[in-house]
Amino acid sequence: MIARTLQDMFKRYRRPGDVVFAVFILALSILLISQLGEQTEVTKRTKWYAQPALWPKISLYSMCAFAFLHWLSSAMSPRIAGRWTEVALWMRGFEYVAYFLIYVLAVPKIGYLPSTVLFCVFLAFRTGFRDVRALLAAAVFAVGVVIVFRGVLAVKIPAGAIYDYLPDAIRSFALIYL
Known part of the structure; x- marks a missing residue:
């Protein structure tokens, strides 16, 4: 035409x-x-x-x-x-922006490792993965992210306020690596 x-x-x-x-x-x-x-x-x-x-x-x-x-x-x-x-x-996309903001606010309170594991497992669950293996894979992924960022790249991320309640020997380890 x-x-x-x-x-x-x-x-x-x-x-x-x-x-x-x-x-x-x-x-x-x-x-x-x-x-x-x-x-x-x-x-x-x-x-x-x-x-x-x-x-x-x-x-x-x-x-x-x-x-x-x-x-x-x-x-x-x-x-x-x-x-x-x-x-x-x-x-609907702003829902995930809200989740990320909650994650950013949680890191200084409960620490990088616990908040990252919770965040990844929650997002996997929220996006429809209900199988235990998938949620475990999300947790393993989160631990891998923490190892890469804190251990390999040495990114300075504020320690969680919850680490103050740990015994001294574990607290120093948690402040450096978790």
Whole structure:
């Protein structure tokens, strides 16, 4: 089939959630543009193409323009049902962000090893692995992560407050390796 007009060539089909996505990105880009003066600076005696603020400005103004064009094209396209169902589907991903934030808050309290094991086993269970072998594999994986990060890479991770209650000999081991 041959496109008869330019409009036929660039016909766009709207998807559920397009307007919500476009408005969100447009609002985000406007918010970020409003912060440009605080986060970047124009330095004197520097050519325009070497300014620290050049690429952030180009990217944010482009983001704003393309978000507006996306919103405009979505507003001109026929509406499709299911917008809020699509948005609810997007929001489900924030559940895992909440889990990660809980994990980050738990590490200084109960320690890196216990919180990592609990986190991995919980995520394995949450994603549908109910078999004992799968949960054990998640725990072994967590121990491997701790060994790599604390032992091999020597990443400095705060010790858990719970380690203060351990006997001195075990406490020093736990502070270094767990």
